[in-house]
Amino acid sequence: LRISRELHDEIGQTLTAIHINLELIKRDIPPPQAELLSRLDESQSLASDVTRRIRRVIRELRPVDIVDHGLIPSLTKYIAEFEARSGIRIIFRYDPLEEDLSLNEKVTIYRIIQESLTNIARHSGANEAKISLLERENMCMNNGAGEADFITSLEITDNGRGIEATGSKVPGTRATTETPDAHAEGEEWKESGGIGLTGIRERVKLLSGTFQISSSPQHGTRISVTLPRREA
Numbered sequence: 159l160r161i162s163r164e165l166h167d168e169i170g171q172t173l174t175a176i177h178i179n180l181e182l183i184k185r186d187i188p189p190p191q192a193e194l195l196s197r198l199d200e201s202q203s204l205a206s207d208v209t210r211r212i213r214r215v216i217r218e219l220r221p222v223d224i225v226d227h228g229l230i231p232s233l234t235k236y237i238a239e240f241e242a243r244s245g246i247r248i249i250f251r252y253d254p255l256e257e258d259l260s261l262n263e264k265v266t267i268y269r270i271i272q273e274s275l276t277n278i279a280r281h282s283g284a285n286e287a288k289i290s291l292l293e294r295e296n297m298c299m300n301n302g303a304g305e306a307d308f309i310t311s312l313e314i315t316d317n318g319r320g321i322e323a324t325g326s327k328v329p330g331t332r333a334t335t336e337t338p339d340a341h342a343e344g345e346e347w348k349e350s351g352g353i354g355l356t357g358i359r360e361r362v363k364l365l366s367g368t369f370q371i372s373s374s375p376q377h378g379t380r381i382s383v384t385l386p387r388r389e390a
Contacts, residue, residue, distance in 0.1 A: 162219040165212055173209045177202055198336060228257050229264040244279045252291040256310060263385060266361045267312060274314045274381050282318025289314050293345040315380045320373040324390060
């Protein structure tokens with residue numbers, strides 16, 4: 159929230175001032191100065207483009223919808239907008255218990271889904287994706303006795319072209335990476351302009367979770383994330 163306010167108050171206002179100054183310069187230039195006016199128009203266009211990008215970053219930094227409406231309604235809204243924009247059908251399964259997560263956990267899940275869908279739209283060629291966000295029982299062994307705890311399980315799959323393992327062009331190669339030990343990414347899925355796979359991995363690690371991506375050419379891609387449930 160602090161970063162978004164700084165971007166709005168400092169960077170946003172500076173860009174607005176630049177745009178106004180360029181307009182004033184254009185008015186004071188005596189004709190004929192077609193080439194100079196063209197350069198000024200281009201500079202104004204660039205300033206406007208940066209302003210739009212900053213506003214988008216501000217919206218993405220502030221989890222206002224999650225705070226005001228909750229995780230599931232925010233995701234449902236985002237997914238509906240994504241379907242309308244991309245033409246990709248999304249099947250979303252969820253557990254209402256996910257509303258019991260902390261704000262940090264909710265924002266992490268939202269960002270992972272956001273980045274994953276962005277990558278699917280840009281690179282996969284898929285026409286359908288599935289998102290599963292569920293609370294699952296997790297069996298662990300404690301002094302030889304089975305003890306059940308719970309995890310948040312997030313899976314995102316698509317029916318697209320898949321990705322190849324880094325450094326390999328052999329058909330059918332499977333690309334798999336899991337936090338925190340491995341670090342292999344499909345070339346098509348490296349940083350896409352959002353938080354990227356590295357960002358996803360770091361966010362999951364901060365919550366003591368696990369992250370895995372697996373894919374094979376022409377058989378789609380699967381992202382799997384697990385986060386430990388924390389007692390309220």
